[in-house]
Amino acid sequence: MASAAPLLKNDTLPAATAAAGVGLELGVLHEGYAPDSKPTSTGDQRVSLVPSVAEQLIKDGYGVIVERGAGVYSGFADSAYEEKGCRIASRAEVIQKSQVLFSIEPPVNDFAPLKGKTLISWVGRLQDKGKDIVAKANAAQIRLIDVTAVPRITIAQKLDVLSSQAKVAGHRAVVEATHAFGRFHSAEMTAAGKYPP
Numbered sequence: 001m002a003s004a005a006p007l008l009k010n011d012t013l014p015a016a017t018a019a020a021g022v023g024l025e026l027g028v029l030h031e032g033y034a035p036d037s038k039p040t041s042t043g044d045q046r047v048s049l050v051p052s053v054a055e056q057l058i059k060d061g062y063g064v065i066v067e068r069g070a071g072v073y074s075g076f077a078d079s080a081y082e083e084k085g086c087r088i089a090s091r092a093e094v095i096q097k098s099q100v101l102f103s104i105e106p107p108v109n110d111f112a113p114l115k116g117k118t119l120i121s122w123v124g125r126l127q128d129k130g131k132d133i134v135a136k137a138n139a140a141q142i143r144l145i146d147v148t149a150v151p152r153i154t155i156a157q158k159l160d161v162l163s164s165q166a167k168v169a170g171h172r173a174v175v176e177a178t179h180a181f182g183r184f185h186s187a188e189m190t191a192a193g194k195y196p197p
Contacts (some may be wrong), residue, residue, distance in 0.1 A: 029096025048102035
């Protein structure tokens with residue numbers, strides 16, 4: 001049976017209750033990918049927050065604003081986000097209204113309007129490019145959370161972006177190598193017969 005007594009002797013915090021309205025506004029930025037852009041485009045097809053995760057955050061009392069078209073090249077239409085309770089807005093509005101923003105690649109060109117906000121992104125703070133991003137974020141007074149800094153331990157496995165993305169890259173490498181090879185890799189015996197390598 002649960003007790004109303006505090007867990008700690010000097011604990012005077014009020015009991016936790018569900019938020020009456022939206023607390024913190026979270027923003028999801030488009031990664032800038034466009035299939036018809038120049039080959040030097042630095043955009044990414046991935047999106048930093050998928051609709052199912054956004055739905056969980058909304059249930060926890062957060063508001064989620066998604067930049068128009070942010071998930072399109074990852075297979076998530078704006079309507080998929082709206083169905084989960086997210087609001088769709090322009091990039092400027094997402095940056096203006098959100099206190100915390102998610103982006104796979106840090107949007108260095110948008111650092112000025114991000115002043116005083118928190119950016120959760122793939123920084124790589126120990127690499128030269130990451131050190132430059134950290135310096136620019138500090139100059140712009142942005143709180144930067146580097147998702148690559150999560151410790152690679154068992155308890156944090158579900159947060160480990162380095163391992164998950166390395167696994168995806170490995171699968172893709174095998175598929176691309178198979179396509180480039182153009183033949184079966186080794187002799188294969190099936191119900192339809194034997195295929196030579």
